[in-house]
Amino acid sequence: MAGGGVANFLANIDHKSWVHRLDPRTKVAILVFFSVFPLLFTDYRFIFLFFLLILPLWLTANLDFRPMMGPFIGVGFFMVILFVFTALRTPSELTNPAPEAANITWFVRAGPIVVTSHTFFRGLYIAGRMLVPLTIGLFIIATTDPTSLGKGLRKLKVPTFVVFMVLAGLRFIPIVTEQMLNILDAMTIRGVPYSRFERTKLLILPLFITSLRRTRVMGSACEAKGYGAQKWNNYYQDFQLKHTDKIMLIILLVFTIAIIYIRFGLGLGVATVGWTR
Secondary structure, three states: OHHHHOOOOOOOOOOOOOOOOOOHHHHHHHHHHHHHHHHHOOOHHHHHHHHHHHHHHHHOOOOOOHHHHHHHHHHHHHHHHHHHHHHEEOHHHHHOOOHHHHHOOOEEEEOOEEEEHHHHHHHHHHHHHHHHHHHHHHHHHHHOOHHHHHHHHHHOOOOHHHHHHHHHHHHHHHHHHHHHHHHHHHHHHOOOOOOHHHHHHHHHHHHHHHHHHHHHHHHHHHHHOOOOOOOOOOOOOOOOOOHHHHHHHHHHHHHHHHHHHHHHHOOOOOOOOOOOO
């Protein structure tokens, strides 16, 4: 059955690499860095530099990318939809007296659809702004045990209910995936026609019901274990920043200072949308 061999983006947690051995607090710092600073830039070329910074992390983390194809495809599909809906416009907008209309340097018209330089480059930087934090988020999830991540968040004084929501989300996604594959296997055994539309229609209701049951069981377990009665500040395994963590934090600090200077000191990275030079 599919439930015994579910491939998901948590399958790389037990791999061995320098990234896996980083302190969870260091990984939280990496996540915050790549989630916040791309928002300071509107020039897609500067946002692309953040991808170059992420690339060495992916290449040296000893990851098996096959279990992660599903999340990658989902993120890629979301980015394409975001870009398309930002780039496509109607011909009437070419004569719009809005200030951004003056920045149009070229446009392509295909029937009732128009793509201009303004909307094209706007779509690039909006999609890039979203893609950077989503990519680094998948990276952190794929290389960090959820329990360790939760302990690291508590070490950073994050409220317990926030930590619980993070852990519940990370644990719940693989469970729902496994349940979905079990339902699909049950459909195959019962001779349901191999039609994507038909299977999707029959999948929604049982998947919703089983997911709802899982949440009720989780809520009952939390109540039985006295969730919230303690602050969860004592740990069997203590975390200590190693030399690799300190080096990574210093690198992040240097990049932070450099980015702030480039953005606010030199005034770079903010381009008029539609700028092509």
